[in-house]
Amino acid sequence: MADENSSAQEKTEQPTPKRKQDSRKKGQVARSRELNTMLSLLSGALALALLGGSMADDFAQLFAASLTIDQNMVYAQEQIVARLMEVIVAAILILTPFFLIAIAGSLLGPMLMGGWVFTLSNAAFKLEKLSPLKGLKKIFSPTGLMELVKTLLKFVFLSTAAALLFMAMVDDILVLSKHAPDAAAMASSSMLTWGLVILSLTMGVIASFDVPFSLWNHNKQLKMTRKEVQDEMKETDGRPEVKSRIKALQREIAQGRMMQDIPAADVVITNPTHFAVAIRYDEAAGSAPRVVAKGRDLIALKIRAIATEHNVASYEFPPLARALYATTDIGDEIPRNLYLAVAKVLAYIYQLKASGSDTHLEKPGNDAVPEEYRDLYREDLNGDE
Structure with missing residues (x-):
C-alpha cells in the first residue's frame, strides 16, 4: 500500500x-x-x-x-x-x-x-x-x-x-x-x-x-x-451521479421526440407486450424502412397506445420485434438480414388496409426471420411469445 x-x-x-x-x-x-x-x-x-x-x-x-x-x-x-x-x-x-x-x-x-501571454496574477504581491x-x-x-x-x-x-x-x-x-x-x-x-x-x-x-x-x-x-x-x-467529464442524471435527461428527451414520430409510422411490430418497434417506410426516398420508435415493457405499452390512438396498425411478430429492438437504434435503417421479414409485414399491412379484411391474406411466418435472431431475449419473456 x-x-x-x-x-x-x-x-x-x-x-x-x-x-x-x-x-x-x-x-x-x-x-x-x-x-x-x-x-x-x-x-x-x-x-x-x-x-x-x-x-x-x-x-x-x-x-x-x-x-x-x-x-x-x-x-x-x-x-x-x-x-x-x-x-x-x-x-x-x-x-x-x-x-x-x-x-x-x-x-x-x-x-x-x-x-x-498577458496576466496580472504574477505581478500580484x-x-x-x-x-x-x-x-x-x-x-x-x-x-x-x-x-x-x-x-x-x-x-x-x-x-x-x-x-x-x-x-x-x-x-x-x-x-x-x-x-x-x-x-x-x-x-x-x-x-x-x-x-x-x-x-x-x-x-x-x-x-x-x-x-x-x-x-x-x-x-x-x-x-x-x-x-x-x-x-x-x-472534473472534466463529470462525476458518475451527474453523468447518469444527464443520460437520464437525454433519454427522456429522446423518448419525447420518439413518441411524436409514432403517428407517422406504417406499422408497430410487437412481442406482444414486452417489445414494440415502430417502422416507417418512405417509398419516395428510395431507402430501406427506418425505426422511428422502439421500447420495452412500459415504453412498449405507451408506443402501442399512441399507435392505437392515431390508427397506426399493430402487428404481433415476436421474433421480428425482438430482433429489431436488439439490432437497431431510433432513426436507423433496418438490417439487411431483416429486409424480407419487414417487407412481408409491410405488404400484409398495405393489403389489409386496401381490402379491409384479412380473410384471404397470408400472414408472414417466423421463417422470414433468420435463425440467429429468433431466440433474442427469449429468456426474459417468462413464456410470453
Whole structure:
C-alpha cells in the first residue's frame, strides 16, 4: 500500500491539455532569457545596419547645429532652455526607428517560445515570495543550478567574444580620432553593428542549449500525479451521479421526440407486450424502412397506445420485434438480414388496409426471420411469445 501511495504521488504523468491551458492562463509558459537576449542583440544589429548611416548623418547635423549658439541666446536664458528641448526631441526622433526595431526583436523571442501571454496574477504581491527558505530552494534546485551554469557560460563566452572583438578592432578604434566627424560616426556605426552580430551569435550558442532545457523543465513542472489526472477527468467529464442524471435527461428527451414520430409510422411490430418497434417506410426516398420508435415493457405499452390512438396498425411478430429492438437504434435503417421479414409485414399491412379484411391474406411466418435472431431475449419473456 505504501508503494502504491508513493507512486500515486510521483509526478509521472504527462500534463493534460487542460493542465497546460490552466498554466498558460496563469502566465506560466516556457521562456528562454538567452533566446530573448540573442534576438534583442540581433535586432539591434539589424537596426544599425539599416539605419546606422542615416542616424550618423542626422546626429552629425544635430551636433553641429547644437554647438552653434546665437549671440541673442547668451542674454536670453529661456531661449537656451527652449533650444535644449528642441535638441532632445530631435535626438529622440532620430533614435525612434532604431528603438522600434529593437523592441520588435525583444518581443519576437516570447512570441516564438510560449506565445504572447498577458496576466496580472504574477505581478500580484504574495507574502510567500519573501520567504528565505523558498529563495534557497530555488537557488539549489535544478533550475537554479542551471541558471548558475548559464550565467557562468555567458560570462565566459561573452568575455571571450568581447576580448577577441576588441583585439580585432583596436586599430580601427584608435584611428577614429583622425577621421572627420561624419566618417568617424559611420565607422563607429559599422563596428558597433558587427560587434552586436558577433555577440548575438555567441548568445545563440548558449540559447541552443537553454531553449531545449527550458522546454523540458517547463514540461517537468507541469507533470501530474495519477490522482491529479483522475481528479481532472472527474472534473472534466463529470462525476458518475451527474453523468447518469444527464443520460437520464437525454433519454427522456429522446423518448419525447420518439413518441411524436409514432403517428407517422406504417406499422408497430410487437412481442406482444414486452417489445414494440415502430417502422416507417418512405417509398419516395428510395431507402430501406427506418425505426422511428422502439421500447420495452412500459415504453412498449405507451408506443402501442399512441399507435392505437392515431390508427397506426399493430402487428404481433415476436421474433421480428425482438430482433429489431436488439439490432437497431431510433432513426436507423433496418438490417439487411431483416429486409424480407419487414417487407412481408409491410405488404400484409398495405393489403389489409386496401381490402379491409384479412380473410384471404397470408400472414408472414417466423421463417422470414433468420435463425440467429429468433431466440433474442427469449429468456426474459417468462413464456410470453
